[in-house]
Amino acid sequence: MSDAVLTSAPQAPHAAAEAVIEARGLSKIFNEGKLSVPVLSGIDLTVAAGETLAIVGASGSGKSTLLHLLGGLDTASAGEARLKGRLWAGMGEAERGDWRNAHLGFVYQFHHLLPEFSALENVAMPLLIRRTERAVAEAQARSVLEAVGLGHRLTHTPGELSGGERQRAALARALVTKPACVLADEPTGNLDRSTADQVFNLMLDLARDQGTAFVVVTHDLELAGRCHRHLRISDGRLA
Secondary structure (H helix, E strand, O other), X not given: OOOOOOOOOOOOOOOOOXXXXXXXXXXXXXXXXXXXXXXXXXXXXXXXXXXXXXXXOOOOOOHHHHHHHHOOOOOOOEEEEEEOOEEHHHOOHHHHHHHHHHHEEEEEOOOOOXXXXXXXXXXXXXXXXXXXXXXXXXXXXXXXXXXXXXXXXXXXXXXXXXXXXXXXXXXXXXXXXXXOEEEEEOOOOOOOXXXXXXXXXXXXXXXXXXXXXXXXXXXXXXXXXXXXXXEEEEOOEEO
16 A cells, blocks of 8 residues: 655655554455445554545545545455554444444535524534533634634524535534544535635644544545545555
């Protein structure tokens, strides 16, 4: 595996930085009737605290499947994946959910904000699910929304926000629990170039300032070049 570092990328975290995500020999085969379809084969990967890693590749190459395995949302056919040193394979479903909620954030191409709730309520939701006191949850949500430039849009519903604002609110929701890592699947795929640049730069700033690792699946090589590293999936392997 070749971990190509682009010349335009920011300086990578120190080599001694804590490993947040680790994968060893990770493979995934989907069975469709009598047909077995290998998607990933022997993936080895380590993501350090504060690192930004872009994963690129053609549609159907297994990028989203890899994110699901790293996030404990799917089970590997072979190999292992760890989050903060713990094997996903060793946990029950409820334990997986608790571990994800404690250490991971997720951002997708579609924001998945709840339309009937305000930006503040949407961002506070992960903390309320943890049974955090409402006043505390809303105070933390307000702080994160201000950090992503939405302090003036707290009471607006998703329908009252622009596309870029909705995606920044989704990013704030992923960050409100102060996760060790955010897994982002085409987070700028629905945005125009200027707005995509703004959202992506915000992610890089947060990684630098807060020490949150980001693993970003993207088709956009220009955006990938702004990460510490970018890797390509081809024929089920990282290259």
